[in-house]
Amino acid sequence: MEKRCATLDDLEKETTRFVESLVLGAEKATLVTLSGELGAGKTAFVKGIAKALGVTNRVTSPTFVLEKKYRLPSISGENKFKNLVHIDAYRLENGSALSTLGFDELMSNPKNLILLEWPEQVSDALPKPSVHIEIKILPDESRNILYA
Helix, strand or coil: CEEEECCHHHHHHHHHHHHHHCCCCCCCCEEEEEECCCCCCHHHHHHHHHHHCCCCCCCCCCCCCCEEEEECCCCCCCCCCCEEEEEECCCCCCHHHHHHHCHHHHHCCCCEEEEEECHHHHHHHCCCCCEEEEEEECCCCCEEEEEC
16 A cells, blocks of 8 residues: 655544554564655654653654553553564664564563564564555655555
């Protein structure tokens, strides 16, 4: 599926729609990978997802800390996920670096939603994601979002 977002408001609406489409993993975490060039909007997409899930903390890129975890509030019992884990693999040299983040343990919890930016950096250690998202900047500065 492909979606064009002309504005940040469009992007936020798209992230809300995307969150509603996610299904809880039966035996493991839900892994969503996000690809795109620097500035494409990967972190903005994650911020929109976090907001849609009720995160009130300021969500920033974990480029230098590599990983940030957010406990998700239970909004009238609607949230199926308990934790949002945001990983930025941009600075990682290969997939073995994921073990220092406890990635296997994170993946073993079906209540985790893991959003991983720059999966290309760690592709040698990643399981098949539940959803892969590619964000491209178009000439008019809008974004094209491709779901696979």
